[in-house]
Amino acid sequence: MIRVLLADDQALVRGGFRSILEGQPDIEVVGEAADGGEAVVAALTGDPDVVVMDIRMPRVDGIEATRRLLADGRSRARVLILTTFDHDEYVYEALRAGASGFLLKTAPPRQLADAIRTVAAGEALLAPEITRLLIEDYVRRPRPSAAAPAGLNQLTPRELEVLVMIARGLSNAEIGAALFLSEPTIKTHVTHVLAKLTLRDRVQAVVFAYECGLIRPGGS
Incomplete structure (x- = not known):
């Protein structure tokens, strides 16, 4: 319940x-x-x-x-x-x-x-048609105080790729299809990304990716 x-x-x-x-x-x-x-x-x-x-x-x-x-x-x-x-x-x-x-x-x-x-x-x-638009609106000017956590350097190339796709609003199934990996495998990658960056969930991962410049409003 x-x-x-x-x-x-x-x-x-x-x-x-x-x-x-x-x-x-x-x-x-x-x-x-x-x-x-x-x-x-x-x-x-x-x-x-x-x-x-x-x-x-x-x-x-x-x-x-x-x-x-x-x-x-x-x-x-x-x-x-x-x-x-x-x-x-x-x-x-x-x-x-x-x-x-x-x-x-x-x-x-x-x-x-x-x-x-x-x-x-x-x-x-994460409703893409709403959340992505909001993030693009309010992260256009990066905050000077926003520093990338040290954990970013601990991400593997694959985990970094998954993080960028999360920030683009893709679901685990969509990420798996794009990378030719199973959904459980993607879920494991997402778990590792959140743990290494000490993020609570996917929303914080999206915000983090925009603030760090991994993905930019209206682009990739």
Whole structure:
């Protein structure tokens, strides 16, 4: 059973999400929060698997809440960010804070449950048509303070190739087809890449690749 915490400042929205999820046999809503501060406390005490986090909330927003929740490793929860606009200027910062992906509030209801399952399984929710566009928008000017972890030099040529393909939004199956390797083999390579670079998941791998210049917006 996937334990879910809903964080949104609108009670009606939380109620709508709860109604959608209560019909899922493998998902249980274990708590709600009206702002980011409440979400952090509820996540630390309720131990959810996934926090569905609105990005815009009063007092403590979803970005800061994600940062607080994931910064020191006290919570094992994964964060699924909700946003109203696909060009929301805060989404990239939420990904950098450690969120495992994001979903538009305008998405069909069935996608919420699927997104939660994806994130709970340890994968990142990378919708190419949205996530790639956002990353391209907000990583055009590299941050001077962004230094590549030493682990980059530990990657094998094959692992570096896999990292670039992850950054392009390819799934394990697509990477395997491109490299003529089995999907389990690609999964092993991805695991090694994340471990060597001390990255939480594929989202952070995408951000890392752009910030280090391994792949550039609109190009390769």
